[in-house]
Amino acid sequence: MTLLRLFPQGPNDSETALRMLAAHAIPGAEEADIPGRTHARLLHHAGAPVRVTVTFAEDRVAVDLPDETPDPDGLAVPIRHWLDLDSDTARIADDLAADPLIRPLVEHRPGIRLIGYHDEFEAVIATVVGQQVSLAAARTFMGRLVAAYGTPEAGLKTLPTPRQLAAIPDAELQAAIGLTGARTRTLRAVARTWADGFTLAHLTADETRRVLLELPGIGPWTADYLTVRALQHPDIFAPGDLVARRALGSVTADQARTSAERWAPWRSYALMHLWANAAYAAPGRGGTRA
Missing domain, CATH: 3.30.310.20 (DNA-3-methyladenine glycosylase AlkA, N-terminal domain)
Structure with a gap:
């Protein structure tokens, strides 16, 4: 090796x-x-x-x-x-810690990073498949997709390419993965778009959000999430994200958006702190109140 x-x-x-x-x-x-x-x-x-x-x-x-x-x-x-x-996590942590609301989380995990995806298309289809279902269900659906259409290599499988996925009939794809009809149509619409050569690379955050919202079945949460995870933009917040809103005390989307304004230009990192505290804490390490 x-x-x-x-x-x-x-x-x-x-x-x-x-x-x-x-x-x-x-x-x-x-x-x-x-x-x-x-x-x-x-x-x-x-x-x-x-x-x-x-x-x-x-x-x-x-x-x-x-x-x-x-x-x-x-x-x-x-x-x-x-x-x-x-990314300079020391600088990011110092800037975010200036706000008393997010400071406890930053002090608990000062080196948090904006983990992304190696492949943009994988990020998009994984997010589409995961809309409005649990993380465990999303992994199950993606596992079925890989099992049915992936290509074996070195003990693992690749995901289907956009062109391969776009060529699968709706009924076959739905039966193989177990998605709803509407979600299956969204998945194939995304595949057709990327098969035509589309990419999010070099788009601004506003352009990315606008283009994604034009695709059938993609709403504001998905567009915000992909701007954070696929583009790794440092200053995006997802006010509609339920995990983040609960972490902030079960606030409304408008209240979450207002709170996040104080975390610019590192709102994506603040969102990662909220996600990590709620969903990725090690057993026994526990969460910290925001």
Whole structure:
């Protein structure tokens, strides 16, 4: 195996990063081992899928690659981007801690990062499949998609490409995954859009939100979530997110939006703190009141 060592800028909350990746891991496409502190998946590199295993430590991320990987150092940049290792978490934590409402969470997890997706299309379809269902149900649906249409590689499977997914008839896709008819149509509409060459890359946050809302079946929460997770934009909040609103004391969407204004230009990181405190806390570590 070839080993890369990646060092993050600033404090690094490796526990939350690992637990977030594990919570969203697609059965058959990813393998998460929380006790072993590893996460494995396939990344597209040099024209082919490569099995990548990242191991989290407090001060670094070790990346294991097959010895036959061409240009292994070329994977360092996309992995750093995926795991948000180049963000200055010390500065972000200092800025957010100035607000007394979010300060306890920042002090509890000063090195939280904006974990994204390696592949934009994967981010979009995983989010569409996960609309209005639990995280466990979303993983089940995505696992069925991979089992039915993924391509085996190095003990895992790739997700279907946009063109492959767009070519599957609605009835077949719905039967294979178990989605509602409306959600199946949204999934195929997204696949057709990306199969035509569309990408969110280089769009502003406002442009991204507008384009996503034009797609059938995509609402404000999905557009906001994807701007945070797919684009890794640092200053987006999702006022309609129920987890975040509950973490803020079961406030309304308008109240959540008003609270978030104080966290600019790091509203996405504040949202990550709220999510981590509610959903990704280690057993026994507990949550902290915002």
